[in-house]
């Protein structure tokens with residue numbers, strides 16, 4: 001294809017796997033260790049808020065023990081050096097894209113280091129733990145919840161994402177199983193609007209056949225090589 005001028009990248013848990021963060025659907029992954037209905041639904045939170053706050057408190061604390069890997073670093077380099085349009089849409093709630101230096105990042109499933117107030121509905125940066133029920137810095141009610149999109153809730157900034165997909169001439173999906181919508185449908189949306197589509201994943205994902213091209217391997221190797229191709 002001609003040199004791309006407008007790139008949308010979708011990342012998933014696989015890009016952070018080599019940093020030591022568990023993916024969701026691997027053998028022994030997060031969804032084998034915990035039930036989705038318990039820790040990733042509004043109903044689970046109503047039933048047992050302590051269990052849910054604890055789950056995200058632990059995942060937030062674990063961020064201090066991990067670091068960006070060469071895949072995050074390569075995307076940060078692309079962000080700094082690519083002079084066309086770029087949007088990195090991540091399903092990940094970790095902060096490894098930002099810690100690698102990427103700026104054009106959108107967290108469609110929220111962030112561990114953000115809190116959502118159930119009373120005033122504002123989002124504020126958050127460090128530490130929620131199980132002691134800290135007060136919302138905006139309205140002071142003790143109603144903070146993790147700012148993470150749960151099953152049955154709408155992901156963030158879908159209008160902005162679809163606008164970017166419509167304008168993209170290249171869509172690249174990295175380290176995601178293609179099991180969760182709407183993200184799993186982005187490849188079809190981008191393709192219908194004329195983008196070239198590329199998958200970089202350890203194995204063929206559920207939606208692999210939708211991509212023009214699928215490369216299998218570790219993100220830490222595939223992503224730097226692909227970024228090199230784009231910036232050459």
Ligand code: OAD
Pocket residue numbers: 011012013014015017018023024025026029040091092109149150151174175176177178179180200201202203205217218219220
């Ligand atoms: P999954 O755990 O479903 O998929 C991770 C994908 O990354 C798999 O296809 C793996 O083969 C691949 N993978 C693993 N290690 C890799 C590596 N080193 N290099 C490249 N690829 C690798 O995670 P997601 O697709 O991100 O949502 O899951 C999507 C959403 O489901 C998450 O955002 C989360 C979850 O439920 C919410 O919590 C709302």
